[in-house]
Amino acid sequence: MNALASSAPDSAPAVAAGAAIATPKVEVQKLNVWFAKNHAVKDTSLAVQVHTVLAVIGPSGCGKSTFLRALNRMHDLVPVARVTGKVLVDGQDLYTREVDPVLLRRRVGMVFQRPNPFPTMSIEENVAAGLVLNGISGNHAEVVERSLRKAALWDEVKDRLGHAATSLSGGQQQRLCIARALAIEPEVLLMDEPASALDPIATAKIEELIHELKEHYTIIIVTHSMQQAARVSDHTAFFYMGELVEMGATEQIFTNPKERRTEDYVTGKFG
Amino acid sequence: MAESRANVLDGAPPMVERPQSTDTAGEGAGDRLYYGVLWVLGFFVLVVAGLIVLNLALVSRPLFAVEGVWDFVKGDDWDPVTQKFGALPFIYGTLVTSLVAVVVAVPVAIGLALFITQFAPHKLAPFLSTPVEWLAAIPSVVYGLWGLAVLVPWLRTSVEPFLGRAFGFLPFFKGPPIGFGYLAAGLCLAVMILPTVVSVSAEVMKTTPEAQREAALALGATTWESVTWSVMPHSRAGILGASLLGLGRALGETMAVTMLIGNSRNISISLFAPGYSLPAVIANEFAEATDNIHIGALAACGLILFVITFLLNAAARWLVTAVQKGPARVVT
Ligand SMILES: Nc1ncnc2c1ncn2[C@@H]1O[C@H](COP(=O)(O)OP(=O)(O)OP(=O)(O)O)[C@@H](O)[C@H]1O
Ligand SMILES: [Mg+2]
Numbered sequence: 001m002n003a004l005a006s007s008a009p010d011s012a013p014a015v016a017a018g019a020a021i022a023t024p025k026v027e028v029q030k031l032n033v034w035f036a037k038n039h040a041v042k043d044t045s046l047a048v049q050v051h052t053v054l055a056v057i058g059p060s061g062c063g064k065s066t067f068l069r070a071l072n073r074m075h076d077l078v079p080v081a082r083v084t085g086k087v088l089v090d091g092q093d094l095y096t097r098e099v100d101p102v103l104l105r106r107r108v109g110m111v112f113q114r115p116n117p118f119p120t121m122s123i124e125e126n127v128a129a130g131l132v133l134n135g136i137s138g139n140h141a142e143v144v145e146r147s148l149r150k151a152a153l154w155d156e157v158k159d160r161l162g163h164a165a166t167s168l169s170g171g172q173q174q175r176l177c178i179a180r181a182l183a184i185e186p187e188v189l190l191m192d193e194p195a196s197a198l199d200p201i202a203t204a205k206i207e208e209l210i211h212e213l214k215e216h217y218t219i220i221i222v223t224h225s226m227q228q229a230a231r232v233s234d235h236t237a238f239f240y241m242g243e244l245v246e247m248g249a250t251e252q253i254f255t256n257p258k259e260r261r262t263e264d265y266v267t268g269k270f271g
Numbered sequence: 272m273a274e275s276r277a278n279v280l281d282g283a284p285p286m287v288e289r290p291q292s293t294d295t296a297g298e299g300a301g302d303r304l305y306y307g308v309l310w311v312l313g314f315f316v317l318v319v320a321g322l323i324v325l326n327l328a329l330v331s332r333p334l335f336a337v338e339g340v341w342d343f344v345k346g347d348d349w350d351p352v353t354q355k356f357g358a359l360p361f362i363y364g365t366l367v368t369s370l371v372a373v374v375v376a377v378p379v380a381i382g383l384a385l386f387i388t389q390f391a392p393h394k395l396a397p398f399l400s401t402p403v404e405w406l407a408a409i410p411s412v413v414y415g416l417w418g419l420a421v422l423v424p425w426l427r428t429s430v431e432p433f434l435g436r437a438f439g440f441l442p443f444f445k446g447p448p449i450g451f452g453y454l455a456a457g458l459c460l461a462v463m464i465l466p467t468v469v470s471v472s473a474e475v476m477k478t479t480p481e482a483q484r485e486a487a488l489a490l491g492a493t494t495w496e497s498v499t500w501s502v503m504p505h506s507r508a509g510i511l512g513a514s515l516l517g518l519g520r521a522l523g524e525t526m527a528v529t530m531l532i533g534n535s536r537n538i539s540i541s542l543f544a545p546g547y548s549l550p551a552v553i554a555n556e557f558a559e560a561t562d563n564i565h566i567g568a569l570a571a572c573g574l575i576l577f578v579i580t581f582l583l584n585a586a587a588r589w590l591v592t593a594v595q596k597g598p599a600r601v602v603t
Contacts, residue, residue, distance in 0.1 A: 109489065180490065181490075
């Protein structure tokens with residue numbers, strides 16, 4: 001693949017909606033996704049600057065997960081899915097022939113909406129899975145600990161790393177999956193409602209984590225919680241029925257939305 | 272299974288089928304009727320199996336009056352005139368041919384099932400799985416004929432001489448290439464059990480949650496890695512079950528084996544050698560057996576076959592649950 005994100009200057013990204021001062025880390029151009037006849041994502045264009053957090057909000061079924069999964073080509077596996085448009089990471093389109101989805105997914109990691117640890121593997125093996133798969137050698141135990149600490153799970157599992165991943169609770173499994181995604185240090189992290197199964201304390205830790213990660217990663221997070229979006233993100237994109245209705249600085253979206261539908265949604269009038 | 276079902280039914284009244292009672296009574300009565308019917312059916316299966324065993328035991332009694340059970344199992348004489356009966360060559364032949372069948376068929380079946388469910392383009396999959404299922408519809412006597420006409424000559428002229436040259440240092444591949452024998456019967460059985468193993472394995476593989484595959488892929492797994500990381504761990508118990516199902520079928524197969532094994536009361540480590548099997552001896556001799564002891568010996572062969580399959584099933588169940596549990600703790 002092409003060079004890593006060396007072009008991005010360390011200056012703060014532009015806050016004004018849409019204004020870009022450098023090549024965005026992720027740029028989506030006229031993205032469409034169909035499931036057979038169901039047009040799930042319509043003509044979406046947006047850009048995410050490096051080292052920022054984009055929150056994606058919208059009512060259930062509006063295409064948030066579908067949008068997110070288009071960003072690391074997870075739809076390749078769905079026979080009925082069809083994707084058109086461009087998704088550029090560091091300026092390179094993912095949907096061209098030269099891009100190997102396998103290498104791509106190592107750079108664009110994903111935490112799924114439902115926790116999906118490898119059920120026959122231990123906690124430790126789950127976290128190290130990405131390292132093994134990518135042939136990354138080195139001190140796995142150290143990476144496992146660091147990743148589990150970041151995902152606010154270490155204290156709960158440090159004495160039973162060899163136990164089956166399925167012996168964890170749903171929320172713990174979700175944090176395990178976050179740790180697993182972090183272990184291979186992707187440049188872009190896609191998180192699909194990572195906190196939906198977590199209690200307030202774990203949620204707070206994950207949000208704290210997102211703040212920390214922002215220094216090194218670019219994060220796109222789907223969430224149903226407005227408060228969470230407000231707390232963790234720099235920009236917010238509101239989807240409705242497959243369309244990107246509005247995207248802007250998070251503060252603007254929540255205090256001064258341009259679109260009526262956005263206002264209705266963020267003020268809780270529907271959805 | 273039977274036990275847990277019985278527990279569910281503890282306290283249920285003895286079942287009398289009165290369909291009109293479900294119409295008038297509430298849900299509870301309907302449930303009880305349903306459980307009752309299942310219970311009766313389950314019980315019926317047990318009764319039938321029990322009666323068969325009982326019947327075999329009764330018929331084989333004259334034999335065990337003159338021959339000890341253990342002597343019968345480990346003896347290798349079989350002479351109706353002197354009334355010496357030993358079933359070891361048959362037991363051995365049955366086990367060896369079935370084992371050959373499983374060893375050959377299972378890897379092929381796993382490969383086919385993986386290809387059909389994971390790698391073949393979605394539109395192509397039915398065109399691959401249907402012919403495999405057709406194999407299951409072919410009567411075993413036709414397999415026997417195919418074995419006689421194609422397999423045996425091919426083994427005699429090509430495969431066995433080649434194996435002898437290449438792997439002759441192994442005791443399994445020593446001796447003259449005859450064609451008829453354990454290898455011919457085992458290979459034919461392999462083809463016969465292939466559809467069972469393929470379709471059961473494929474069904475299990477299809478049930479792999481998409482989320483597990485995605486988990487691997489999102490970490491940068493290739494298609495093949497996503498299979499070894501998600502589909503295989505998910506399916507291993509099912510594949511094991513499928514293999515044991517195939518083994519069960521191979522153990523009981525009569526016609527094709529009788530036609531190909533050579534029907535020679537022989538115990539040989541070489542797979543090229545002719546042998547005999549439990550079902551084959553029953554099929555070959557039952558019509559001619561006149562005295563009670565000979566008939567009893569054949570019934571005892573049936574009983575042994577029954578015991579082998581029973582033990583196999585028990586082992587299968589145990590293995591499948593053991594594998595399903597997976598590692599509670601993993602050594603790294
Ligand atoms: N694998 C699939 N096959 C067919 N249709 C799908 C598939 N995945 C999603 N869809 C459809 O795409 C549309 C958008 O679904 P998506 O999962 O993106 O919604 P969402 O915004 O993430 O909802 P939620 O907040 O409930 O997670 C829905 O109409 C859904 O039925
Ligand atoms: Mg979703």
